Structure formats: structure tokens, C-alpha cells
Amino acid sequence: MMLLRSSSASPFARKIRIAADVLGLSDRIEVTPADTSDPAEPLRTQNPLGKIPTLVLADGAAIYDSAVILEYLDFLAGGGRLIPSGEARFDVLTRAALADGVMDAAILTIYEQRWRDAATHSARWLDHQSGKIARALAAFEAAAPDPAAIDVAAIGLACALGYLDLRFGGKWRADHPKLVVWLDAFAAKAPAFEATRHREG
Amino acid sequence: MMLLRSSSASPFARKIRIAADVLGLSDRIEVTPADTSDPAEPLRTQNPLGKIPTLVLADGAAIYDSAVILEYLDFLAGGGRLIPSGEARFDVLTRAALADGVMDAAILTIYEQRWRDAATHSARWLDHQSGKIARALAAFEAAAPDPAAIDVAAIGLACALGYLDLRFGGKWRADHPKLVVWLDAFAAKAPAFEATRHREG
Incomplete structure (x- = not known):
């Protein structure tokens, strides 16, 4: 299971949640809220910038920012579905x-x-x-x-x-x-x- | 010839200039300064966000932000040189x-x-x-x-x-x-x- 560190109002996190649904990956991602203003939030270790969305993989590695996460989800879904290849x-x-x-x-x-x-x-x-x-x-x-x-x-x-x-x-x-x-x-x-x-x- | 709308102090534009050199593409790119505070700057038409760097192709199409430009230059150079493929x-x-x-x-x-x-x-x-x-x-x-x-x-x-x-x-x-x-x-x-x-x- 992957964790999506997120907040309900974040438009950048919303992109990821929509993409996951479009690609059929939602059941592999647990959306977990992160308080970006809390210094003790594990988010600041997962992503030193303290920004959401951050995607945490099963092995603990983190992927961000939102553009990189979108490309990763597209890759997991076989590629070329949300981002075309070539020119x-x-x-x-x-x-x-x-x-x-x-x-x-x-x-x-x-x-x-x-x-x-x-x-x-x-x-x-x-x-x-x-x-x-x-x-x-x-x-x-x-x-x-x-x-x-x-x-x-x-x-x-x-x-x-x-x-x-x-x-x-x-x-x-x-x-x-x-x-x-x-x-x-x-x-x-x-x-x-x-x-x-x-x-x- | 491509135009790189840039400023001398911008670290994001510097990434592009270094990448172009590493990839052997510098002679295909003319670096042209842009004053991001000038409302009459063509930059604001080339990139409505008014941000540098913006790469303007020979046909007038523009590419931004800096991460996208880097990937485009890597693509022009054959791919896989600045960004690996796969996981x-x-x-x-x-x-x-x-x-x-x-x-x-x-x-x-x-x-x-x-x-x-x-x-x-x-x-x-x-x-x-x-x-x-x-x-x-x-x-x-x-x-x-x-x-x-x-x-x-x-x-x-x-x-x-x-x-x-x-x-x-x-x-x-x-x-x-x-x-x-x-x-x-x-x-x-x-x-x-x-x-x-x-x-x-």
C-alpha cells in the first residue's frame, strides 16, 4: 500500500486523487492527512520541504512533487495514459x-x-x-x-x-x-x- | 534557433543553461533576458505566468516550467542522459x-x-x-x-x-x-x- 500525504483542500493533492481514480489505482493508495504546519509531522521527514502531496511507497521511499507523482502513477498504470510520449x-x-x-x-x-x-x-x-x-x-x-x-x-x-x-x-x-x-x-x-x-x- | 527567456541571476534558468551545455545543445539556444516585472514583456504572452525560464521554439510554441524544459532538452539529445527511464x-x-x-x-x-x-x-x-x-x-x-x-x-x-x-x-x-x-x-x-x-x- 502507498500512502498519499494530503489535505482535503489541497488542489495539488486533488490532482493525484483524481489521477489515481482515472488510472484504477485508488485501492493501492491510502490517503492520509498531513498537517503541514506541525513541526512534528512525519511529513517533514518524508519530504523535507514539508509539502503535500507526498507519496510514500511501501518501502518508505517518498515521491514528490505532484507532477512527479502523476508521472509515477502513469508509469505504474503502464505509461502513456495521462502523459503522451514523444514530442x-x-x-x-x-x-x-x-x-x-x-x-x-x-x-x-x-x-x-x-x-x-x-x-x-x-x-x-x-x-x-x-x-x-x-x-x-x-x-x-x-x-x-x-x-x-x-x-x-x-x-x-x-x-x-x-x-x-x-x-x-x-x-x-x-x-x-x-x-x-x-x-x-x-x-x-x-x-x-x-x-x-x-x-x- | 530556440530562445531561452532568462535572467542572469535565476537559478531555475541556470539549470537550463548548464543542461544545454552538458547535452551539447547550447548552439541551438539563444539566451535572451526577460524583465519579469515589465507588463509589456513578450514573456507574458509566451508564458502567461510571466516566469523564467521559458523556452520558445522556432515555431513560437513555448515550453515551461524548468523541469519540463530539462526533460525536453534531454528528449532532443536522444533521451536518458539527464533523466533515467524506468523506476x-x-x-x-x-x-x-x-x-x-x-x-x-x-x-x-x-x-x-x-x-x-x-x-x-x-x-x-x-x-x-x-x-x-x-x-x-x-x-x-x-x-x-x-x-x-x-x-x-x-x-x-x-x-x-x-x-x-x-x-x-x-x-x-x-x-x-x-x-x-x-x-x-x-x-x-x-x-x-x-x-x-x-x-x-
Whole structure:
């Protein structure tokens, strides 16, 4: 059994849980919560960065970050299912990195509230992050993904949009009608998307 | 000709320049500086996240982030030279992600000075980042890389240590004697490490 060190709200961990379901690997992975703010968490030994998701194998070896875990799960499932081989690989991985960048910027925005008093917030920093999100979403809207493909780029985009729904009230929806349609199509094809939705409390 | 959107001080861009040299691809890549703070920079169209490094291919398609670019260069060079195939791949990619995490934490520490007034710095945030760096360096020191291997993990670690030299006065050296020896060995085997050292002014 592999352990997925995770948190219910993490969009990066959600990618792994959806991928595991799509690949039929969920019964080989036990999802175990990790409190990233707890210095005594074994997570900090498993992954010195203290970041989730981290995948711990049966022999204790750890695999991270989320992009590496996704590739490992694809490898376990025979390869080529979530990431194509050959030249096509790099377009998919780049769009996956773009989706990851949306999540990174969104999380840094949330961290501003979590780590700092309101009086010390930096409007310039927050604008910088929201600019990244806006440009990335505009790029995805202009070239909406193939609704037939469930690959690492699609899984990443779905989790990025899901995180914007969770933490920013889904404001992205008003200006990105193609992505709204695309996300519905993705959710219909990958039931794990709905099953992994974070619910507070 | 490919364009590498870059900056002289970026440790993530330095990884690409070293990899290109190791793989014999440098003459196919033109390194072009990008000012990530300039809203009019074409970089923000090439990569909506506005991040360096971004590799722009002859047809205008862009590849990022740095991990994806490294894999693309390895692919162009025939594959398997900087990233092994099969199960061994995931240990190397995980150690590369650990080195990337050191750079991320170090850059966020520098950004604290660059984006915020001193009165609004968060000691808790800075401690959180320095904890990631300390734990990651301890892990690398406890299992110093094979000095014979030049792979994406070694290139990443060298650039992470080089960035700590550049921005934090090389304080890591006192407590990590094995990494000091390892970095010297790496630099001797990969002359691009020294050739890509950032110099102010």
C-alpha cells in the first residue's frame, strides 16, 4: 500500500486523487492527512520541504512533487495514459505547468491572509499573483482543452478551477464561458472530480 | 534557433543553461533576458505566468516550467542522459524537486525584501522558508549525490547551492562539508556551472 500525504483542500493533492481514480489505482493508495504546519509531522521527514502531496511507497521511499507523482502513477498504470510520449508530451506538460502556476498564485494569495496581518498585506504582490491567474485563464479560455482528453493538463486545469471555486467564490466563471462548459464536461467524465471536492467542517 | 527567456541571476534558468551545455545543445539556444516585472514583456504572452525560464521554439510554441524544459532538452539529445527511464527515474526526479524546493524557498525569502517594506516582513513566513531549506540541505548532506552523475537532480542541487552562495553569502557551507566537496566535484565536471555564475553590475 502507498500512502498519499494530503489535505482535503489541497488542489495539488486533488490532482493525484483524481489521477489515481482515472488510472484504477485508488485501492493501492491510502490517503492520509498531513498537517503541514506541525513541526512534528512525519511529513517533514518524508519530504523535507514539508509539502503535500507526498507519496510514500511501501518501502518508505517518498515521491514528490505532484507532477512527479502523476508521472509515477502513469508509469505504474503502464505509461502513456495521462502523459503522451514523444514530442506531444511537452505541450501537455507545459499546459499542466500552466495550471500548476494558477494554483501556486492562488495559494500565495490565500497565504497572504493566513500568514500575515491585514495591515501588512502587499497590494502589489497580490496584484502580481492575480495577474498570473488572469493571463493563464485567458490563455486556457482562448484554447480550451479537448473535452475528450483526460490527461495531466486537464486534471490540473480542473483542480485549478475547482480551487478558484473553493477559495475565490467562482468569480472566474463570469468571464470564461468556454472553461465553464469544459469543466462540466470534465466532471462528467471523471467522477473523482466531484468525489474529491473539499467541504468545510 | 530556440530562445531561452532568462535572467542572469535565476537559478531555475541556470539549470537550463548548464543542461544545454552538458547535452551539447547550447548552439541551438539563444539566451535572451526577460524583465519579469515589465507588463509589456513578450514573456507574458509566451508564458502567461510571466516566469523564467521559458523556452520558445522556432515555431513560437513555448515550453515551461524548468523541469519540463530539462526533460525536453534531454528528449532532443536522444533521451536518458539527464533523466533515467524506468523506476530509477522517480528517485532522480524527486531529488530534483527537492532542489527546486530549496530554490523556491530561497526566492520567496528574497522576494520578502523585494516586494515588501521592512516593517511588514513576516518573521514566521521567513522561518517557514528557512526551515524548508535547512531540512532539504540536511537531507542532501546525509545522502550526498553520486559525484559521477550529472543528472537533473545534480544540476538542480548545484544551482540551488549556487543561489545560496549568491544571495545568502554561502552560509550553508559551514554545516554541509560533504556538499561543499560535492559542489566542487560537480563544477569540475560541468564547466558550464562556473560559466553561468551570475555577476552583479
